[in-house]
Amino acid sequence: MNVTVQLGSTWPVLAPALGALFVLLVDVVRPRLGLPGLVLAGVALAAGAAAAGPGTRQARGDAEAAFCLDTGPCLYRAGPLASGLQLLALGAAAVVLSLAWSQWRRVLGGSAVPVALFLAATAGVTAVPAAGDLGTLLIALELATLPVVGLVALEQRVGRVRVATGGAVALLTTSLVSFALLALGAGLWVLATGTGLLDGEAARAAVAEPRVASLLTLGAVLIVAGLGYKLSAAPFHAWTPVTYAAAPLPVTLYLAGVSKVAALGALVVLVLAVAPAVTGTGVAIGLLAALSMTLGNALALRQDDTVRLLAWSAVAQAGWVLLPLTALSARAVQAAGGYLAVYVVATLLAFTVVAGVAHGGAGTALAAHRALLHRRPLAAAGLGLALLTLAGLPPAVVGLVAKVVALRPVASDGTWLLALVAALNVALGIAVYLRWAAVAAARPAATEGPGTGEQAATAEPVPEAPWPWPHRVVSTGLSLLLVLGSIAPVGIW
Amino acid sequence: MTAIGLPAVLVATLLPLLTAVALVVADRFPTAPAPGLSRWIGGAAAVLTGLATVATVWARPEIDLPWIPALGVRLHLAVDGVSAPLLLLTALVAVVVGLLPWHPPEHDPPTDRTAPLPPDPLEAARGQATYHACLLLVLAGAVLTFLTRDAVVFFVAFELVLVPMWVLVARHGDATRRAAREGAALRFVLVTATGSTLMLVGILGVATRTGTTDLDRWEQLGGSGAASGQVLLAALLLLGLAVKVPVWPLHTWLPWVHATAPTAGSVLLAAILLKMGVYGMVRLVLAPLPEGFATLAPLLAGLAVTGIVWAGLACLVERDLKRLIAWSSVAHLGFVVLALAAGTETGLQAALFGNVAHGVVSALLFVVVGELKRQWGGASLDTVRAALREVTPRLGFALVLGMAAAMGLPGLAPFWGEIGALYASWAPGEARPTGWFRLFMVVAAVGAALGAAYAARVLREVWAGDRTTPVIADVRGPTLVATALLGGAVLGLGVYPALLLDLSADSVASLLAAGSGGGR
Numbered sequence A: 001m002n003v004t005v006q007l008g009s010t011w012p013v014l015a016p017a018l019g020a021l022f023v024l025l026v027d028v029v030r031p032r033l034g035l036p037g038l039v040l041a042g043v044a045l046a047a048g049a050a051a052a053g054p055g056t057r058q059a060r061g062d063a064e065a066a067f068c069l070d071t072g073p074c075l076y077r078a079g080p081l082a083s084g085l086q087l088l089a090l091g092a093a094a095v096v097l098s099l100a101w102s103q104w105r106r107v108l109g110g111s112a113v114p115v116a117l118f119l120a121a122t123a124g125v126t127a128v129p130a131a132g133d134l135g136t137l138l139i140a141l142e143l144a145t146l147p148v149v150g151l152v153a154l155e156q157r158v159g160r161v162r163v164a165t166g167g168a169v170a171l172l173t174t175s176l177v178s179f180a181l182l183a184l185g186a187g188l189w190v191l192a193t194g195t196g197l198l199d200g201e202a203a204r205a206a207v208a209e210p211r212v213a214s215l216l217t218l219g220a221v222l223i224v225a226g227l228g229y230k231l232s233a234a235p236f237h238a239w240t241p242v243t244y245a246a247a248p249l250p251v252t253l254y255l256a257g258v259s260k261v262a263a264l265g266a267l268v269v270l271v272l273a274v275a276p277a278v279t280g281t282g283v284a285i286g287l288l289a290a291l292s293m294t295l296g297n298a299l300a301l302r303q304d305d306t307v308r309l310l311a312w313s314a315v316a317q318a319g320w321v322l323l324p325l326t327a328l329s330a331r332a333v334q335a336a337g338g339y340l341a342v343y344v345v346a347t348l349l350a351f352t353v354v355a356g357v358a359h360g361g362a363g364t365a366l367a368a369h370r371a372l373l374h375r376r377p378l379a380a381a382g383l384g385l386a387l388l389t390l391a392g393l394p395p396a397v398v399g400l401v402a403k404v405v406a407l408r409p410v411a412s413d414g415t416w417l418l419a420l421v422a423a424l425n426v427a428l429g430i431a432v433y434l435r436w437a438a439v440a441a442a443r444p445a446a447t448e449g450p451g452t453g454e455q456a457a458t459a460e461p462v463p464e465a466p467w468p469w470p471h472r473v474v475s476t477g478l479s480l481l482l483v484l485g486s487i488a489p490v491g492i493w
Numbered sequence B: 001m002t003a004i005g006l007p008a009v010l011v012a013t014l015l016p017l018l019t020a021v022a023l024v025v026a027d028r029f030p031t032a033p034a035p036g037l038s039r040w041i042g043g044a045a046a047v048l049t050g051l052a053t054v055a056t057v058w059a060r061p062e063i064d065l066p067w068i069p070a071l072g073v074r075l076h077l078a079v080d081g082v083s084a085p086l087l088l089l090t091a092l093v094a095v096v097v098g099l100l101p102w103h104p105p106e107h108d109p110p111t112d113r114t115a116p117l118p119p120d121p122l123e124a125a126r127g128q129a130t131y132h133a134c135l136l137l138v139l140a141g142a143v144l145t146f147l148t149r150d151a152v153v154f155f156v157a158f159e160l161v162l163v164p165m166w167v168l169v170a171r172h173g174d175a176t177r178r179a180a181r182e183g184a185a186l187r188f189v190l191v192t193a194t195g196s197t198l199m200l201v202g203i204l205g206v207a208t209r210t211g212t213t214d215l216d217r218w219e220q221l222g223g224s225g226a227a228s229g230q231v232l233l234a235a236l237l238l239l240g241l242a243v244k245v246p247v248w249p250l251h252t253w254l255p256w257v258h259a260t261a262p263t264a265g266s267v268l269l270a271a272i273l274l275k276m277g278v279y280g281m282v283r284l285v286l287a288p289l290p291e292g293f294a295t296l297a298p299l300l301a302g303l304a305v306t307g308i309v310w311a312g313l314a315c316l317v318e319r320d321l322k323r324l325i326a327w328s329s330v331a332h333l334g335f336v337v338l339a340l341a342a343g344t345e346t347g348l349q350a351a352l353f354g355n356v357a358h359g360v361v362s363a364l365l366f367v368v369v370g371e372l373k374r375q376w377g378g379a380s381l382d383t384v385r386a387a388l389r390e391v392t393p394r395l396g397f398a399l400v401l402g403m404a405a406a407m408g409l410p411g412l413a414p415f416w417g418e419i420g421a422l423y424a425s426w427a428p429g430e431a432r433p434t435g436w437f438r439l440f441m442v443v444a445a446v447g448a449a450l451g452a453a454y455a456a457r458v459l460r461e462v463w464a465g466d467r468t469t470p471v472i473a474d475v476r477g478p479t480l481v482a483t484a485l486l487g488g489a490v491l492g493l494g495v496y497p498a499l500l501l502d503l504s505a506d507s508v509a510s511l512l513a514a515g516s517g518g519g520r
Helices: A007-029 A035-055 A080-108 A112-130 A134-153 A161-193 A200-208 A210-231 A239-246 A249-274 A280-300 A306-327 A330-362 A377-391 A397-413 A416-441 A453-459 A469-487 B005-028 B035-059 B083-099 B121-147 B151-160 B162-172 B178-210 B215-221 B228-244 B253-260 B263-286 B290-317 B321-342 B345-376 B393-407 B413-426 B434-463 B477-495 B498-519
Strands: A064-069 A074-078 B063-068 B073-077
Touching: A007 A035, A007 A064, A007 A074, A007 A080, A007 A112, A035 A080, A035 A112, A074 A080, A074 A112, A074 A134, A080 A112, A080 A249, A080 A330, A080 A469, A112 A134, A112 A249, A134 A161, A134 A249, A161 A200, A161 A210, A161 A239, A200 A210, A200 A249, A210 A249, A210 A280, A210 A306, A239 A249, A239 A306, A249 A280, A249 A306, A249 A330, A280 A306, A280 A416, A306 A330, A306 A397, A306 A416, A330 A377, A330 A397, A330 A469, A377 A397, A377 A416, A377 A469, A377 B005, A397 A416, A397 A469, A397 B151, A397 B178, A416 B178, B005 B035, B005 B121, B035 B083, B035 B121, B073 B151, B083 B121, B083 B263, B083 B345, B083 B477, B083 B498, B121 B151, B121 B162, B121 B263, B151 B162, B151 B178, B151 B215, B151 B263, B162 B178, B162 B263, B178 B215, B178 B228, B178 B253, B178 B263, B215 B263, B228 B263, B228 B290, B253 B263, B253 B321, B263 B290, B263 B321, B263 B345, B290 B321, B290 B434, B321 B345, B321 B413, B321 B434, B345 B393, B345 B413, B345 B477, B345 B498, B393 B413, B393 B434, B393 B477, B413 B434, B413 B477, B477 B498
Parallel strands: none
Antiparallel strands: A064 A074, B063 B073
């Protein structure tokens, strides 16, 4: 069997992977390389993004392909949506890098290890949406996950090590369980279709035969369950609050922003493959979506720590990302991708503000955000925009349009029960995010009434340290993105 | 399009938005704008918005720009007979809101734990700029809702008012307890957001059926296609919109929010936001889904008349004057929904007219009661107070006028809406059970009598009498102008209703013709 290698198409994956290798090589020659390491990583991400950019403008149906078999199918196939997801992952990774760098340099002394792990994971994330067969998909998913376990465990700040180890173990355990489910699902898939390629034709042929069809459905459902772990959809979400709260903030940012792209990318690949054939998967995805958004919102409502709140909000938003996929169509996949993009930008922005506030020494408690609007108007405006986007309320129109897009496939399918659950969850979500926004916009403690005075007194910060410049640049940039998206929500869908 | 059309529509939509953004931004600088300055800016912008809206209605410009190409959503702004009366109402309310002064929100009463500090003047100034910004945002949302011809943009504009209203109620509400303000504000946002998301699901369902989100196309296609799905979609849309209107039994949020909102917020809520719900019923349900609407009309009418009686009875025992006015809103909107459900040209005309009339009357009553509540330090009817007839003749007259209008006296605006509703219900359109609707008409007539009873009760307790202490000041200055404008509108529309009826006649006829033509 001949394989046509067109390595040029794979630059979005190759660039971060080579970057990781190169950083390690340079580290051998000159250990603790400090700033050059950052520059190298930045260049790798930028090169990847530059390569993925043109892919997003392809006509629908076209794809950048590589490793093509002589029978036609390719093991690497990046259509416009996959390229868009790659671009999103690389952009989010750049944001994480800029926020993480000062911590990595301070705590780890500029070691090349975290940078290499970070780049390797990013390479995995970018490979997932372009995977054309189950083997590539599984390997890419693990490449996207395992280095992050290392990043979580690399926490070396005094007093946090034990917690971080716990978080890393939770992440590792769940990713192993997830891998087991994925492998089992993949095995059943191969058994049913006779090929490891994610091929619509083979799936359709398999469905035609009733006994094989149930095997295929079981395989697809198992794969969806395995991906549910990565996306932190309920009931596979248990690791999320633990790991989010335990990991260093930039790594949490990575989990919340970049890793989600991998999970959705894999779902996209799967849905596009089974779309013509299997219907049972849609029901499974619908159940996951309804359960995730309800559970996530309900528990987010009770959190008094911003990171935990965002962790549960990630569970809820995973439900929203899954929601359109219940329709199992190309348009639904596009909608899920668009929703994910909006979610990633808003979550990154919220986390940036949380990190900035925590940097000032106030911690991540919700009470530390009290009267943020009076202390740091610009940051609070960014936070407000991010929260309103997640809640889907104008003036953050982009969040509202994202909800429209996510609900559209459900409404046109006529899955009214699911739409009803989603509608109720919009209200629940608004309660979650407005609670935080109200705290940030509250008047300073002195003029407020009883009840909150005590909390505020403990949170009243000592003269706050100015934010580091990456935080300021990133929060301004992301806010601008959301504002632009609200004025003209173009190009996301 | 005349030469002033384009500038007018741009000013009416962009000016309030941009001014609001500018005020909020200016507010965050270390030296916030002086209270007087932000009042002037906010007031002037509101009045200008009102004037530009009137000019828009007169010139009838049309703007059509692509907005979200992937969804086929366009920024299509236009005026027709259905939206013109509501735009005029918005213009009037914009001027009134621009005139109304801001009063610092009351602080929580002193408690045993810490003595409250006197309000910080800088904080007060900040509050004021944000307050005016929120008013302007609500106005912008209202103008956009009534102008847009695209269902998705309609939904976005519909939601645009939520956050500013939340801030207005939570921050500037006149309940004395912070917890009460925040509770009311959150309840408002959650309940109406749930309603509008249900509406969104319905909109997306209709968009899938028709393949477009253009409201004009929806009207033309009205009734075409299979009737089977119409009922379900109409039910979803009506459920979502009934929360906003509100229709009994989904009205529970309204009295609480009204009792808590600041005067201008109450005015906006009663005069404009509730109208969006009725407008949505016409545009999103009646026009594109005539058969589904006809199927559900008896149920809707039944709920509406239940609401009329229910709210009338509540008004007879309610001890909080502001909440009483809010209850009377539920009753009046019951008449509007009943007329709408009847499905005839008379009914639709009566609904649109009653909608506007209620907007004017409730705005007048909320201005008067807001002023009274501020001066009295509460709105409870249990406290013995000076008779308005004796101490504040102008305020007293406005209250009498508003209450007489709420009674449905001939010669005042709501009369035509209510009589039209009763008439339409007596002779409902095709495919509606005549017997049921006649029963509803009788019940609604009883409700109207209840209206007279509670209005007389309010006048007896507040207006009549000969107590002259404690003295309160009569209404003066800008508030007097606002009151006079609203009072004039109540009288003017009552004496010459053809003003509005002629405006909407053609559109109403074509809307119903399109619906019945396609459906049969």
